[in-house]
Amino acid sequence: MWMKDCDQCSTAKLGGLQVWMQHLTNEHAIPTEWPSDRAARLTGANALRPYTTIAESKKKRRKDSIPRPLNSFMLFAQHIRRNVLRVFSDASNSVISQQLGDLWRTVPRSCRINMMMKQSTSENSSIEFPNYKY
Incomplete structure (x- = not known):
């Protein structure tokens, strides 16, 4: 879920975290590549596990545990x-998490709805875990 830098990116990076x-x-809230785009390019054994492959979770789970699909x-x-983390690799995870919560509240509703409509990780999840019930 990388993004393409815009003209203001270099100035913003210098401004700090x-x-x-x-x-x-403000400028890159919507990814340029969705997880479903990555899933469509998977081959071999990874194509059988699209959700696990694109979610890239390092969390240890029981073998029979089914992860919840990612929400918007x-x-x-x-x-x-x-x-x-690509720019500020030493940034504190707790600081990033707190700021993400605050920033999410400022994201325009239209952008949130766009994210909900575009997300199809739940489709990838249903391929890999057809018996999942919430």
């Missing part, structure tokens, strides 16, 4: 967090 996160939210906030947080 908060300025960079605000810039990402989690997709937003994953996208912004990856792009923050």
